Amino acid sequence: MHRGLQGMLFAAGLSAAFAAPAVMLGQRDQGQALIFPYYSVNAGNTTLLTLSNNGDRGKVVQLRVAEGEIGETALVTNLYLAGRDSWSAAIARDGDRVVLLSDDASCVLPALAQAVPQQPGRRLQQLLVAGGPGAVERVAEGWVEAIEVASVVPNTSTDRALGNVVGEGSNCAVLAAAWTAPGGYWAGQPLRDLANPRGGLSGYTAVINVAAGTFFGATAVALDEFRVDPDDRPRGSIASVVRHFLPTVQQSLTLADTLSEPQGRSVSAQVFADNRRMELSYPLERAIDAVSAVLAASEVSTDFDTRGALGATTSLVQLFPTKRFYTNPALLPPGTTAPLPPFRAMYNARAPLSVIEREWVLISDREGKPLLDSGGPQFGGCEASAHHPATALAVVVPGDGAPDPLLGSRYHGNMATYCGPAPATTKDQAGLVTLKLGQPTFGNGPVALRPSREGQRLLGLPVVALRLINYVNTGAQQGVLANYSSALPLAAATQCVDGTGQPCVP
Known part of the structure; x- marks a missing residue:
């Protein structure tokens, strides 16, 4: 050679x-x-x-x-x-x-x-x-x-x-x-x-x-x-x-x-967005953005089960571990009155549970059929949303009922789809739920992180999400009540856009 x-x-x-x-x-x-x-x-x-x-x-x-x-x-x-x-x-x-x-x-x-x-x-x-x-x-x-x-x-x-x-x-x-x-x-x-x-x-x-x-x-x-x-x-x-x-x-x-x-004096993040591996860089004073980028998800999804015949309960734990650096006035530059992207609600220590976040949600049965009363479109034409307190931790349950009694969470939220006045989901169902974390709400632009040095933004929120599900078996054997519990991470996908809002070029 x-x-x-x-x-x-x-x-x-x-x-x-x-x-x-x-x-x-x-x-x-x-x-x-x-x-x-x-x-x-x-x-x-x-x-x-x-x-x-x-x-x-x-x-x-x-x-x-x-x-x-x-x-x-x-x-x-x-x-x-x-x-x-x-x-x-x-x-x-x-x-x-x-x-x-x-x-x-x-x-x-x-x-x-x-x-x-x-x-x-x-x-x-x-x-x-x-x-x-x-x-x-x-x-x-x-x-x-x-x-x-x-x-x-x-x-x-x-x-x-x-x-x-x-x-x-x-x-x-x-x-x-x-x-x-x-x-x-x-x-x-x-x-x-x-x-x-x-x-x-x-x-x-x-x-x-x-x-x-x-x-x-x-x-x-x-x-x-x-x-x-x-x-x-x-x-x-x-x-x-x-x-x-x-x-x-x-x-x-x-x-x-x-x-x-x-x-x-820089921090880099290796992420997987739009089905490809990317590396984004951030100035040291915005180092938290690198961690948020690694955890960013445009949507998360998992199966759920609330069928009463099986004694089934499902809770979705959503943790936003970097949120305080964007929404807590004590950690933001003096005089800052609005949250930093990608978050939309400032933390208020006097009434933290009174401010509600909204996430768009898709709900389908196990065959992919939308669980909607009116038969209307699954997303876009109906108000499809999940509500939870604007806190760093949220425990969301399918339907619009009470908190999961197995957790008794203070940070309780619910999900329900409405096409007209009637709720589109009932508590006695099973299927797939998808939370759309990067979707625009109330005329605002898409939810996205601050741009990297390369000018690229990841859609969605930095989140760690778990699906907690439990089944109760009343017939395990005579005199025995059995529980079958699991906690699994939600599947996640991330999208990237450039400064004009267009998909990042491969």
């Missing part, structure tokens, strides 16, 4: 191998950041969380519990995990408060504050947000985020304290002392023994009701390449994007802290 051609091919190979990273959905449910899409302690439920480090290196992971109204921090702490370590906890009611409790031996700093009498090793921490009416109800439902802060350099003092050295158990007191001034090494050198994140986190959540016999289990949504440096080769060689500190409610890592190129 000609030496010049050989050199060009080698250079092209290097370019492909070291392409600029971009935040994206994690492959096989692993990544650097996790979104546990739903927890609830309402209606007698308790929620179990499990987070796993699937790599050999130790990790520092920041865990944030977010309440469902707008995503304010109800609890935040650092987890220090050894290689192949898993950490588990539960979110539960404890009298008139909501708590996170755990008896896991992995190190937690700041530590969970309260020991549980007669239960050695178990500790708990109350979930709290700013006071006022409904503060306890706010933290009764929400979601959880976990972001990898750093990987731990092997064979260091921190690595040994994690128990990541053969023959040595974990010693959380060493890590606590490391933050204690003046002698603690992290008090003066918070990056000591640490390197950039390497990924490999996975997680699982389950909303469990022991008395009712229901179990809604779901995998956490993983974001990979969340905080990376293209000069970090191999990954975890330097500490250029590590932000290691003891978090507080006022200061913690969030989904807005994604980073792709520290030197270029």
Whole structure:
């Protein structure tokens, strides 16, 4: 082979191998950041969380519990995990408060504050947000985020304290002392023994009701390449994007802290839109747009079942984990009075449930026949909409009835199709439901994210959506009442438009 051609091919190979990273959905449910899409302690439920480090290196992971109204921090702490370590906890009611409790031996700093009498090793921490009416109800439902802060350099003092050295158990007191001034090494050198994140986190959540016999289990949504440096080769060689500190409610890592190129002050997102893979870039001050792009959906769809003969109930959990950065006045530039795209309603702390969002909805039976009373068009000619409170979390049920009694959600919404005065759906049906998240409403333009640096906009909303369905079997055997529960992600599709509103050119 000609030496010049050989050199060009080698250079092209290097370019492909070291392409600029971009935040994206994690492959096989692993990544650097996790979104546990739903927890609830309402209606007698308790929620179990499990987070796993699937790599050999130790990790520092920041865990944030977010309440469902707008995503304010109800609890935040650092987890220090050894290689192949898993950490588990539960979110539960404890009298008139909501708590996170755990008896896991992995190190937690700041530590969970309260020991549980007669239960050695178990500790708990109350979930709290700013006071006022409904503060306890706010933290009764929400979601959880976990972001990898750093990987731990092997064979260091921190690595040994994690128990990541053969023959040595974990010693959380060493890590606590490391933050204690003046002698603690992290008090003066918070990056000591640490390197950039390497990924490999996975997680699982389950909303469990022991008395009712229901179990809604779901995998956490993983974001990979969340905080990376293209000069970090191999990954975890330097500490250029590590932000290691003891978090507080006022200061913690969030989904807005994604980073792709520290030197270029930009963030890239790898998305799949219009049946093709795309890469979009955003300025660092709009880093949250990159995460929103990865989660954006123009429509989501799933099957539903509300047939009374089967004891069937269906709820659609819609989580908008980045919404607070677009609608909460406390996080917007001073003087901002309108929400930033793609959201349409500003958060109002005094009356958060009084403002209602609308989404267009398609409902068909299992053969694809529209479920409409009048036989009119399925979309466009009829008012086909889903209504839910303008909050970061919404739990929508088919029909226009009461909340699902298995969840008892405060953030309840409903869906119904109207062609004239009569509701087009009944509660005793099964089929397919599609929520159109990018459709114009009330004469407004299409719902779309802010443009990328390339001038492209994704239609729809950044959403994580689950379908929770339960069947009751009264005839399992004599004297036995059986429940069959599942929680599955909704299918999603995304569209892209350019500055003129036309489809993005391939």
